[in-house]
Amino acid sequence: MKYKITIAYCWYLNSTMIVKMYFFNGIAFTFDELPDDAVYDDELIDLANQQLKYEPIHLYHGSNYLIMEECHPCLFEVDVENPEHLPCD
Secondary structure (H helix, E strand, O other), X not given: OOEOEEEEEEEEOOOOEEEEEEEXXXXXXXXXXXXXXXXXXXXXXXXXXXXXXEOHHHHHHXXXXXXXXXXXOOOOOOOEOOXXXXXXX
């Protein structure tokens, strides 16, 4: 079975920053920080407003679940249909 990585721009930390959030079959598991001025970019604001807002606890739960199932794409070898969307680090 192949899994899918998706990416979305979301509000994070009490809506104080916009991040590039990574999802594994819909489960948020990590993010990339964007430059500080991203919160002033109207296009990114519109994209982030269309998504759920996230806090560290959401990533903690999502990552722990994926680790327990041994399918966290950054830690385990998982069959991903679009590996080019995985975070670089």
